[in-house]
Amino acid sequence: MDKSSTTVIAELSPLDKALINLLQHGLPVCERPFEQIAQELNSTEEEVIEHLNQLLESKVLSRFGPMFDAACLGGAFTLAALSVPEKDFKRVTEQVNSFEQIAHNYRRDHAYNMWFVIATESQEEINQVIEKIEEKTHLSVLNTPKLEEFYVGLYLPV
Amino acid sequence: MSVSTFQSEALTSLERQYILLTQNGLPIVAKPYHWIATQLEISVEEVLALTKDFQERGIIRRIAAVPNHYKLGYKFNGMTVWDINDEQALKFGNAVGQLRFVSHCYLRPRHLPNWNYNLFAMVHGKTQQEIQQFRSQIKELLKEVLVTREDDVSQSIPTRSNDMLTSTQILKKTGLRLKRKAVS
Numbered sequence: 001m002d003k004s005s006t007t008v009i010a011e012l013s014p015l016d017k018a019l020i021n022l023l024q025h026g027l028p029v030c031e032r033p034f035e036q037i038a039q040e041l042n043s044t045e046e047e048v049i050e051h052l053n054q055l056l057e058s059k060v061l062s063r064f065g066p067m068f069d070a071a072c073l074g075g076a077f078t079l080a081a082l083s084v085p086e087k088d089f090k091r092v093t094e095q096v097n098s099f100e101q102i103a104h105n106y107r108r109d110h111a112y113n114m115w116f117v118i119a120t121e122s123q124e125e126i127n128q129v130i131e132k133i134e135e136k137t138h139l140s141v142l143n144t145p146k147l148e149e150f151y152v153g154l155y156l157p158v
Numbered sequence: 159m160s161v162s163t164f165q166s167e168a169l170t171s172l173e174r175q176y177i178l179l180t181q182n183g184l185p186i187v188a189k190p191y192h193w194i195a196t197q198l199e200i201s202v203e204e205v206l207a208l209t210k211d212f213q214e215r216g217i218i219r220r221i222a223a224v225p226n227h228y229k230l231g232y233k234f235n236g237m238t239v240w241d242i243n244d245e246q247a248l249k250f251g252n253a254v255g256q257l258r259f260v261s262h263c264y265l266r267p268r269h270l271p272n273w274n275y276n277l278f279a280m281v282h283g284k285t286q287q288e289i290q291q292f293r294s295q296i297k298e299l300l301k302e303v304l305v306t307r308e309d310d311v312s313q314s315i316p317t318r319s320n321d322m323l324t325s326t327q328i329l330k331k332t333g334l335r336l337k338r339k340a341v342s
Contacts, residue, residue, distance in 0.1 A: 010229045019223070020230070026220030029209050031202060032188055033221075045188060052186045052223070063224040065183035066209070072169075072217040073177065079266065079278075097330045105329035108237065110321065112273070114329070115237070142273055144266035148248065150255030152263050156282065158230050 010060045078145040081112040236289045236322040239275035243303040271310040
């Protein structure tokens with residue numbers, strides 16, 4: 001489990017659920033998108049806007065807006081991993097996280113037990129960060145940059 | 159369809175300003191594109207045209223709400239990894255990406271002998287059992303193309319055709335952002 005099991009599952013009204021389900025798929029690009037959404041859900045523009053703002057405020061929605069392809073924001077990315085001896089795990093976590101280029105880092109249950117995303121301005125900088133991590137930790141980095149990305153159909157129905 | 163890698167093609171100054179303004183989200187108001195228009199000092203028609211153009215170029219995937227997995231009860235995730243036949247990898251990677259419980263799907267390089275997996279698919283579910291079922295569904299889909307390998311004496315990790323790595327702790331999490339200094 002990723003977060004402590006104390007994370008509270010949100011209580012949602014039928015309109016909240018319908019909005020979450022519908023808006024994961026995307027919003028029409030037009031002047032008054034929430035008016036269109038309201039018509040589909042037999043609601044009003046004001047009510048839709050009010051509920052969505054509440055969902056954002058209570059962090060049921062983490063974000064609303066354009067989903068950009070990360071690559072278009074410029075820079076280079078890779079996913080990399082380390083196989084860290086248990087006794088060194090805390091030290092290596094601190095060493096790896098100390099690089100500002102590390103965007104995400106997860107512990108996973110595998111011989112490769114530390115997986116992190118390196119985000120930099122250039123491919124060259126990716127290689128430099130990997131070299132520095134290897135120097136600091138005395139461990140060999142498994143570098144798995146994406147070769148191909150597939151469109152995904154993720155949908156989390158509520 | 160696979161997504162062709164976006165070569166950080168020259169974005170116009172206006173396009174960069176649009177991304178900087180909206181990458182943290184849009185206000186939920188009756189006319190969100192008017193808000194962008196005011197900020198960028200262009201007409202709402204131009205904003206709508208630019209947004210549609212971004213969508214056509216794959217720079218914007220969609221305008222959407224992103225739910226917090228945990229708050230909706232999706233507390234479990236697994237990084238499923240697969241060793242599949244290279245010739246069939248594009249076709250089958252595409253099929254796996256279309257499953258509704260997959261949030262990321264990539265081909266990545268193998269590093270033999272210790273890392274033989276070339277397809278990665280992240281799955282999300284409400285229970286441990288559910289993500290195990292998702293893994294089984296992917297396995298069923300990939301059964302014809304899974305690679306079987308002999309173990310090499312030098313390797314420390316035994317070879318399997320697939321695995322699922324569940325996360326046990328978030329060690330660091332920050333957002334990916336276009337940096338202001340990148341604006342010329």
